[in-house]
Amino acid sequence: MFPETAYPPHRTHASRPLSTTEAHSLLAAYLVATETSPHLHPDGLLSTAGVQFATSAGPMGGVVLHNLRRVEAGLRGEHMEPDLEVLEEDDAKAGAEAGVEDAVAGKVLNGKRKAEQAEEGWQDIEEYQREQGPIIGEIEDRSNFVADGVEEPVVVEHVEEPKLDKAARKKAKKEREEKKKREKELLRQKKAKTEG
Structure with missing residues (x-):
């Protein structure tokens, strides 16, 4: 009556919504436990001595634990x-130069770039694309005439040999x-005459 294969023991956890206080207590307990238990780190290293803290982050953990x-x-x-590091990665001039307050308001990422483009004389991308002519090799409207100063290419006609039926092919092979x-x-x- 029992199945032939034994499955490993497992526990099913039902999904249920948590209140913010429950979520906070669970997350805080997990973060405290990660400081002493390397097996709870997402970037923990498996070695012959057991699970160890990652060499790059140590007991404080990496990016995942920082975000948690x-x-x-x-x-x-x-x-x-907002993290200054993240803002500086997105836009190198956003964090320290303009201040975090402007970055939060969204003024840095849009307004400063437009001002820089105007100062540097950047051209509008649509205008630039309109000015660019068709590039050779690009598919576009084409004509079949030969341009001035270019020799007309020689056209080589290939004569196809008539196909032979199966019996004729066998005979030729034989x-x-x-x-x-x-x-x-x-x-x-x-060879036998020369040797003998």
Whole structure:
């Protein structure tokens, strides 16, 4: 009555919504446990000595744990400012030069780029694309005339040989094989005469 294959033991957790206080307590407990337990780190290293902290991040963890700490702080009710590192990666001039307040308001990423383009004399992309002519090799409307100063190419017509039926092909193959056999036999006889 039992199945022939035994499956490993498992536990099914039902999905249920959590309140923010429950989520905060679970996340805070997990983050505290990650400081001493490397097996809880997403970037933990498996070695012969067991699970170890990643060499690049150590017990504080990598990017994933950093983001989980930010989520946990948000659940505590702290107002989180955007990461300067992330802003500087997106736009190298956004973070420190313009200030975080402008970056949060969205003025840096759009307004500053437009001002830089105007200062540097950047051209509008649609205008630039209109000015660019068709590039050779690009598919476009084409004509079949020969341009001035270019020699007309020579057209070589290929004559197709008529196809032979199956019996004729077999006969031709047999003749070729017999011819090869005769040539081999002649070579063997000549070789035998020179040696003997």
